[in-house]
Amino acid sequence: MIRLVLFLFCCGIGHxxxxxxxxxxxxxxxxDSLAALYRGEDLSRLPFLTYxxxxxxxxxxxxxxxxxxxxxxxxxxxxxxxxxxxxKREALPLGSPELQAWNQSLQSQVFKKLVxxxxxxxxxxxxxxxxxxxxxxxxxxxxxxxxxSVQSNIGGKGVANHSWNAVQLNGKWYLCDATWSSGYxxxxxxxxxxxxxxxxxxxxxxxxxxxxxxxxxKWLLIDQAFKLEEFLxxxxxxxxxxxxxxxxxxxxxxxxxxKKGESLTFKVKAPSDFDPEDLxxxxxxxxxxxxxxxxxxxxxxxxxEANYTFDRLGRFDLHFVVEEATVLSYTVRVQKK
Amino acid sequence: xxxxxxxxxxxxxxxxxxxxQKTQAGGFCQSCQKEVIDFSEMSEREIVHFFQNQxxxxxxxxxxxxxxxxTVIKSGKRKNNFAxxxxxxxxxxxxxxxxxxxxxxxxxxxxPVSPVNHDQASHQNGYLQKQKELGLLEGLVLxxxxxxxxxxxxxxxxxWGTVTDMNGRFSLSNVPDGxxxxxxxxxxxxxxxxxxxxxxxxxxxxxxxxxxxxxGEVAVEEIYASKPxxxxxxxxLFR
Numbered sequence: 120m121i122r123l124v125l126f127l128f129c130c131g132i133g134h135x136x137x138x139x140x141x142x143x144x145x146x147x148x149x150x151d152s153l154a155a156l157y158r159g160e161d162l163s164r165l166p167f168l169t170y171x172x173x174x175x176x177x178x179x180x181x182x183x184x185x186x187x188x189x190x191x192x193x194x195x196x197x198x199x200x201x202x203x204x205x206x207k208r209e210a211l212p213l214g215s216p217e218l219q220a221w222n223q224s225l226q227s228q229v230f231k232k233l234v235x236x237x238x239x240x241x242x243x244x245x246x247x248x249x250x251x252x253x254x255x256x257x258x259x260x261x262x263x264x265x266x267x268s269v270q271s272n273i274g275g276k277g278v279a280n281h282s283w284n285a286v287q288l289n290g291k292w293y294l295c296d297a298t299w300s301s302g303y304x305x306x307x308x309x310x311x312x313x314x315x316x317x318x319x320x321x322x323x324x325x326x327x328x329x330x331x332x333x334x335x336x337k338w339l340l341i342d343q344a345f346k347l348e349e350f351l352x353x354x355x356x357x358x359x360x361x362x363x364x365x366x367x368x369x370x371x372x373x374x375x376x377x378k379k380g381e382s383l384t385f386k387v388k389a390p391s392d393f394d395p396e397d398l399x400x401x402x403x404x405x406x407x408x409x410x411x412x413x414x415x416x417x418x419x420x421x422x423x424e425a426n427y428t429f430d431r432l433g434r435f436d437l438h439f440v441v442e443e444a445t446v447l448s449y450t451v452r453v454q455k456k
Numbered sequence: 457x458x459x460x461x462x463x464x465x466x467x468x469x470x471x472x473x474x475x476x477q478k479t480q481a482g483g484f485c486q487s488c489q490k491e492v493i494d495f496s497e498m499s500e501r502e503i504v505h506f507f508q509n510q511x512x513x514x515x516x517x518x519x520x521x522x523x524x525x526x527t528v529i530k531s532g533k534r535k536n537n538f539a540x541x542x543x544x545x546x547x548x549x550x551x552x553x554x555x556x557x558x559x560x561x562x563x564x565x566x567x568p569v570s571p572v573n574h575d576q577a578s579h580q581n582g583y584l585q586k587q588k589e590l591g592l593l594e595g596l597v598l599x600x601x602x603x604x605x606x607x608x609x610x611x612x613x614x615x616w617g618t619v620t621d622m623n624g625r626f627s628l629s630n631v632p633d634g635x636x637x638x639x640x641x642x643x644x645x646x647x648x649x650x651x652x653x654x655x656x657x658x659x660x661x662x663x664x665x666x667x668x669x670x671x672g673e674v675a676v677e678e679i680y681a682s683k684p685x686x687x688x689x690x691x692x693l694f695r
Contacts, residue, residue, distance in 0.1 A: 204672035230643035
């Protein structure tokens with residue numbers, strides 16, 4: 120009976136849980152409360168910490184949840200090392216001896232800082248998740264690849280700049296990103312804000328792949344072909360796309376060059392219980408957005424569709440918005456015929 | 457660091473020590489052509505010292521009360537304590553009791569030294585079996601040849617263990633035979649070893665550097681904004 124109530128409860132707030140449906144029946148509240156209970160613990164006695172976080176939990180997915188939430192809520196993103204490393208990784212070719220030498224020298228610094236200040240970059244997070252999961256016999260790997268955000272991997276040839284994890288639960292592999300689940304930096308102050316993002320925990324591979332392209336393609340975990348080039352040039356999605364499970368389908372490219380008077384059909388995948396009226400398209404820059412005069416309808420395939428005719432010249436960005444949260448962006452240039 | 461060892465005689469020999477030709481350390485036994493060291497007059501401290509330095513097989517003459525557990529308190533000066541101790545553990549086996557009648561009664565499993573007639577069975581000859589304390593696990597963790605302090609040493613499946621000291625050394629007692637021991641420290645790849653009760657060597661673990669690429673990305677809260685031209689910025693002002 121309690122199971123049923125919990126199931127309904129989970130469904131009721133379904134749009135907040137961007138988790139893989141495989142675990143819909145699992146109640147993560149015990150795992151989350153254990154993670155909260157041990158907030159503030161340091162990393163010097165990692166096996167003991169891991170034991171404490173997981174021993175009272177029966178299922179592997181719950182143990183992994185406790186570990187993941189603890190890491191996301193206790194380890195801070197390190198902006199200083201991020202900047203330093205970014206410059207080097209953009210300048211030096213992947214696999215070159217210079218990059219390897221840089222890597223070596225940075226590594227001990229990263230680990231020292233991780234233990235001392237509980238601050239690190241993505242690879243530090245991925246290392247910690249893997250170590251803790253492995254300590255309780257949950258298979259878990261670090262996956263390196265291309266992370267996509269406003270600051271990286273929009274167009275161009277791609278810079279491998281991000282690490283995340285693949286974890287095996289009940290014989291199946293899942294993907295997660297503890298670095299991005301942890302929170303975000305408020306710019307320009309560069310202040311880190313802890314703000315747990317549910318969406319990157321065991322995300323749908325199709326959605327995950329839009330922001331994470333692995334160096335080893337086997338970690339895409341999707342059936343359809345998805346190449347690096349498409350990844351680099353696709354519309355940009357944000358963390359809130361994970362919250363609402365919105366996946367852009369068409370147009371496939373972020374940069375749109377159109378002629379005046381041209382029409383476009385925007386197609387977007389969304390869960391069956393998502394109300395099309397909640398999705399709007401806004402045009403313009405941050406301070407001066409206008410909502411486009413169009414609306415989304417669900418077509419025969421269950422995909423949301425909206426048409427728009429571009430009859431004004433100019434350059435602008437298009438942002439798809441759900442309840443004031445931007446989920447994805449295109450950038451458009453409309454020229455004379 | 458304290459250490460314990462037991463001296464006991466498993467198979468006593470039937471020779472009479474008093475009949476041996478006297479030597480500097482004890483007496484010479486004709487039947488096995490070996491020098492038998494006379495421990496019966498040694499103090500406890502001298503016996504402990506002897507076993508710390510002795511390597512290889514030897515035969516000894518003891519008083520019954522001397523066949524017991526000894527505690528060694530290490531000074532910590534010597535580097536190769538463990539190596540010597542390991543060697544010292546080897547090779548003491550037993551020949552016979554002094555008293556011939558008693559030796560017949562001792563066949564496979566000699567009883568522990570029980571109250572006996574002090575005059576007759578108070579002295580014993582023989583090779584000794586020095587027993588390692590069962591369940592004791594001692595070890596050393598190194599990185600590139602240097603001792604590594606602060607490494608977590610855990611018995612897998614429990615929340616029990618210890619940490620390596622400044623010299624990279626650790627010690628755990630009452631470890632069940634066959635336990636998996638986990639060695640973990642942030643920055644290295646965690647290693648495992650299986651504990652064997654009867655292994656005589658210390659457990660040595662060499663840590664290697666993690667082979668990792670440091671990717672470096674962090675989470676930034678930003679919405680994409682293409683740069684507007686000056687003209688567009690002016691236009692925007694009038695919107």
